[in-house]
Amino acid sequence: MKQFFQRAAGIAAAAALLAAAPLSQAHEYKLGQLEIGHPYARSTVPGQPAGGAYFSIENKGSAPDRLVALSSPVAKSTEIHTMAMEGNLMKMREVDGGLEVKPGQKIAMQPGNGYHVMLMGLSKPLKAGDKVPLTLTFEKAGKVDVTVNVEDIAAGKDDMKGHAHH
Numbered sequence: 789m790k791q792f793f794q795r796a797a798g799i800a801a802a803a804a805l806l807a808a809a810p811l812s813q814a815h816e817y818k819l820g821q822l823e824i825g826h827p828y829a830r831s832t833v834p835g836q837p838a839g840g841a842y843f844s845i846e847n848k849g850s851a852p853d854r855l856v857a858l859s860s861p862v863a864k865s866t867e868i869h870t871m872a873m874e875g876n877l878m879k880m881r882e883v884d885g886g887l888e889v890k891p892g893q894k895i896a897m898q899p900g901n902g903y904h905v906m907l908m909g910l911s912k913p914l915k916a917g918d919k920v921p922l923t924l925t926f927e928k929a930g931k932v933d934v935t936v937n938v939e940d941i942a943a944g945k946d947d948m949k950g951h952a953h954h
Contacts, residue, residue, distance in 0.1 A: 821849025
C-alpha cells in the first residue's frame with residue numbers, strides 16, 4: 789500500500805511539473821500601469837534582413853499611454869507595423885505617431901492580422917532559443933527593457949502563410 793501512495797505522489801508531482809512547464813515560458817513586465825506580456829520573435833533564416841517581434845500591452849490605468857519608440861541591438865531599426873487585408877491584398881504599414889493604448893485596453897501583437905514590431909537590418913539570424921533585448925519607450929510611463937524569446941518558426945508556420953517578409 790505504501791508503494792502505491794509513493795507512486796501516486798510521484799505521478800501527481802510529475803503531472804504538476806508538466807502542467808506548469810508552459811507557464812515557465814510566459815514572461816511579463818510591468819511599467820507603471822502597463823503590463824507587457826510574453827515578448828517573442830520567430831526564428832529567421834540566414835540572409836533574411838528582417839524579423840517580427842510580438843507581445844501584448846495592457847493598460848490597467850485610467851489614462852491613455854502611447855508606445856512611441858523601440859530599439860534592439862540586434863536590428864538597425866525597429867518599427868511598429870500594422871497589417872490588414874484590403875480586398876485580396878495584405879497591406880503592411882508603419883504606425884505613425886506611435887501606438888496608443890487606452891485605459892482598460894489590451895493590444896495583442898501577433899503574426900497575421902494586426903500589430904507587430906519589425907526588427908529591420910538584423911545583425912544575424914534569430915535562432916530558436918535565443919533571447920533578444922528590446923527596449924520599449926512609452927510617452928508617459930517611460931522605458932522598459934524586455935527579453936524577447938526567439939521561437940521556432942516551424943511551430944507557427946500556418947500563421948505565417950503569405951508573410952515571406954517575416
